[in-house]
Amino acid sequence: MLGDTILTTLPSALECLSWSSDCELAISAHDFIELMIPRLSTPGPSPTNYEILHLRANLFTAAEVDIEEPAAFALFSPGEELSVGNIASLAWSGPGLARHARSALAVHTERLVLALYAAEGRPTEVGGWKRVLVVNRVLERFFEGVYPGLPRDENGDRAPLIKRAQRVRSFAWSPCVPARWAEECGVASAVQFLAVGNDAAEVVVLQVRSPCNSAEREWGAGIVARIPLGQGGKLPDLGWVFGEYVREQRWAGWVAWSPWEVVEGGVVSVLAYGTVERVYFRRVGLMLDPLKSKIEIGEVEEGGVLPLGVTFNGPVRWVPVGLGGQMVLVATSPGAVHCFAVGTDGPLEVKETRYAREVWDEVGGYAFEHTSDTSIDLFFPPFRLSTKADLISLSLPSAKPTPFDPPWIDSITRSLASFSEEHDLYGHAEAKAWGFGASPLGDFMALCYSLHPTHMPEYKIPAEYRCTVAVTRARRGPAEDFALPSEGNFVGAEVSAEALAFSIRAWVDEQPEAPEDSASVIRDIVQEISTALHLPSSYAPPPLSSPTLSLRHALFTSPTITRLRLERLISLYFPWYTPATDTNTSLIRTLAVATHRIPHTTYRASLISTKILEAYSMAVSKTRALSAQEVEDIDMLPAHEFERCEICGCPIHFEGFDEGRCEGGHEFVRCALTFLAIQAPGISRFCGLCERQFLTDAYLQGDVYEDSGAGSDPATVNDNPSVSASSSTNGAAPETEKEDDGSDPMPLDTPARTEIDMDEDSDPITESTEPTAEPAPLDPIIVLPTTGAANRSLAQILLQACDRCPYCGGKFVG
Structure with a gap:
């Protein structure tokens, strides 16, 4: 996992590197996306620790991006029709947006096109990655509805206003909504917003919806807010000099979205954006209650606008955690590092702290290390790297330098020596840092750099x-003992098993020989991770009305089951180790108790659901995992043969949890969750870490409900356990669902939208000579509740509750 990986490409823009929550690395290189997918399922060292994938990012169909003819000089075109479309920036979304709770990748090109990519198949194969959404098309359709008086001309070209409104100058993902808060409110935790700055002097906020975090069958997005940028500017004129053109720019050159902070009644964050002259801060509130949901974007308060006398020459990023009741925004300019501290309570006030740095180079990225509740360390390398340790570490929010020995100096020293010798440069070589960032747990850093001569032209x-x-x-430090950052860094949020596996395997690969006492080492690693994750010593299941959330809490929140799952995850990289506690027995106990305790009024009885209950009865009888009192409490079904071979019709005996064999000799792999035999192709998926097989929702298409005899509707099946309702594809609020428990129906969250006030002279669109329009009708925010599962079968509830492997926590593949 650690070490140098050489890519046969060259970055074309700064901030070219981004980590996903699963430790996947994305690097922008001209018109290609280089994906480095860590190989985590194979224990032990391997020739290559990463799968390197090359994705083309500038090839679009006419349905995705209009073909632009070369524009006349009088139109003052930004050159989008002439650009080759190299990548300008990229960033991963939070987990849960893509298939199997993975992250989506947003790629912004120099043609001012923003597209989303996601793994629809195997993430280790190029064919598994698809372009799932072009944000420009969403903006174009929205503004064409806002300005119906500006239709396309006879050649199909859009009006100049529509062109400016759909161009994307900058973007930023919103952090994921805190999972615990989302569960308490009964909504999906994978609510993802995307803020984009367009060429029409607006910041537009969209909610991205996918088949994995909503009930829609295709990827889409809805505009939920529009924010005008300051005073309206004049349209470009050919008589302007360059300075006038720069001063009149009103589009947001950058956008940054702070983490969410839980407050009474909802969560709040701060949306920051800036032009060449000012920096703006607005509070964003996401309020949820049983009757309505809405996003509120506050007005620009007096203390939320700061004049800017310099131009930022590096990323503008929020610190990933709050520091003592305030959020900190970091940016760099020539000769200074800027820290903006914003309070989370009271009137919005911004305090700026600057640190003068001697190096005026641009910066390709930041990394943060949480040191205490009120401070955090910032790391950033200058663009022109050297083998001596320049100032690259500050303590925030005080902006004071801290000692730091860069761990990448050894890599640069070796690479420079080899490059100089290969090209006879006699030491006249330098390294340039294009991208830099920290892993999700903060225990690793990645630096993307290239090598160049210093005293001669370079032709390549x-x-x-x-x-x-x-x-x-x-x-730097010894790696004898496994350790995560002392303060837990940012692991208070949802931590994926892939991120933990990355850290575990990196530590195992560093060890010169296998440990003598593997059991003791694994116990120490489990304790270290438990401390970092702040796992409680005891657990009381919360009173949840949703059967899906009840199962999720039983399988993924219980400290006992979590520690057993961690032990199982660690043992994947100790092949010779056998756990002292049988994870299968503990999981079967948890599954049997939690599943049989679900009230029958909360789901529809079906044929497959009955088979699953009978399979649990057989599993319990095989392992004797339950006590007599537990069996009495949950009313187990009598154990008998319940499956027949679809090939020969013979019964399939329950001889084990992994395989099933019928009397005719046909053998099948059993689902590791339902223990049913997998008897057809295309209905299974497997864990990307431990490689156990599981049934998919495709298997449920042949289910038969006992009350109606009709097959289940595939539209009601969803991979996301937090989604149990359907919504229309045009963003309309879903209808009220009724539960069968006799209670009053609970309406789905229907957002109450507050239109953002626009000053009379604040929108350049309305000041131009082009037609005006009424305020745009914004799309409702779809925040799907997790209650009301009476229209689903028990099989659907069980498969949706386990959106990841219950044995090791890994994400599914397939």
Whole structure:
């Protein structure tokens, strides 16, 4: 996992590197996306620790991006029709947006096109990645509805106003809504917003919806807010000099969205954006209650606008956690580091702290390390790297320098020596840092750099392009003992098993030999992770009305089951170790008790659901996992043969949890969750870490409900356990669902929208000579509740509750 990986390409823009929540690395390189997918399912060292995928990012169909003819000079075109479409920036979304609770990748090109990519198949194969959404098309359709008086001309070209409104200048993902708060409110935790700055001097907020975090069958987005940028500017004129053009720019050159903070009645964050002259801060509130849901974007308060006398030459990022009741925004300019502290309570006030730095180079990325509740360390390398340790570490929010020994110096020293010797440069070589970032747990850093001569011109053809991605530990130190950052860094949020597996395997690969006492080592690692995750010593299941959430809490929140799952995850990289506690027995106990305790009035009885209950009865009789009192409490079904072979019709005996065999000799793999035999192709998926097989929702298409005899509707089946309702594809509020428990129907969350006030002279669109329009009708925010599952079968509830492997916590593949 650690070490240098050489890519046969060269970055074309700063901030070219981004980590996903599963430790997947994305690097932008001209018109290609380089994906480095860690190989986590194979224990032990391997020749390559990553699968390297090359995705083309500038090839679009006419349905995705209009073909632009070369524009006349009088139109003052930004050159989108002439650009080759190299990647300008990229960033991963939070987990849960893509299939199997994975992250989606947003890629912004120099043609001002923003597209989303996601793994629809195997993430380790190029064919598994698809472009799922072009944000420009969403903006175009929205503004064409806002300005119906501006239709396309006879050649199909859009009006200039529509062109400006659909161009994306900058973007930022919103952080994921805190999972615990979302569960308490009974909504999906994978609510994802995307803020984009367009060419029409607006910041537009969209809610991205996918088949995995909503009931829609296709990817889409709805505009939920429009924010005008300051005073309206004049349209470009050919008589302007460059300085006038820069001063009149009103589009947001950057957008940054702070983490959510839980407050009474909802969660709040701060949306920051800036032009060449000012920095703006607005509070964003997401309020949820049983009757309505809405997003509120506050007005620009007096203390929320700061004049800017310099231009930022690096990323503008929020610190990923709050520090003592305030959020901190970090940016760099030539000769200074800027820290903006914003309070979470009371009137919005911004305090700026600057640190003057000697190096005026641009910055390719930031990394953070949580040191205490009120401070955090910031790391950033200058663009022109050297083998001596320049100032690259500050303590925030005080902006004071801290000692730091860069761990990537050794990699740069080796690479420079080899490059100089290969090209006879006699030491006249330098390294340039294009991208930099920390892993999700903060215990590793990745630096993308390239090598160049310093005293002569450089001529290269694309076949000679090379760059190095160095993955190192965050700080130098011995690796005898497994350790996560002392303060837990940012692991208070949802931590994926892939991120933990990355850290575990990196530590195992560093060990010179296998430990003598594997059991003791694994116990120490489990304790270290438990401390970092703040796992409680005891657990009381919360009173949840949703059967899906009840199962999720039983399988993924219980400290006992979580520790057993961690032990199972760690043992994947100790093949010779056998756990002392049988994880299967504990999981079967938990499944049997939690499943049989679900009230029958909360789901529809079906044929497959009955088979699953009978399979649990057989599993319990095989392992004797339950006590007599537990069996009496949950009313187990009598154990008998319940499956027949679809090939020969013979009964399939329950001889084990992994395989099933009928009397005719046909053998089948059993689902590791339902213990049913997998008897057809295309109805199974497997864990990306432990490689156990599980049934998919495709298997449920042949289910038969006992009350109606009709097959289940595939539209009601969803991979996301937090989604149990359907909504229309045009963003309309879903209808009220009724539960069969005799209670009053609970309406789905229907957002109450507050239109953002626009000053008379604040919108350049309305000041131009082009037609005006009424305020745009904004799309409702679809925040689907997790209650009301009476229209689903028990089989659907069970498969949706387990959106990841219950044995090791890994995400599914397939």
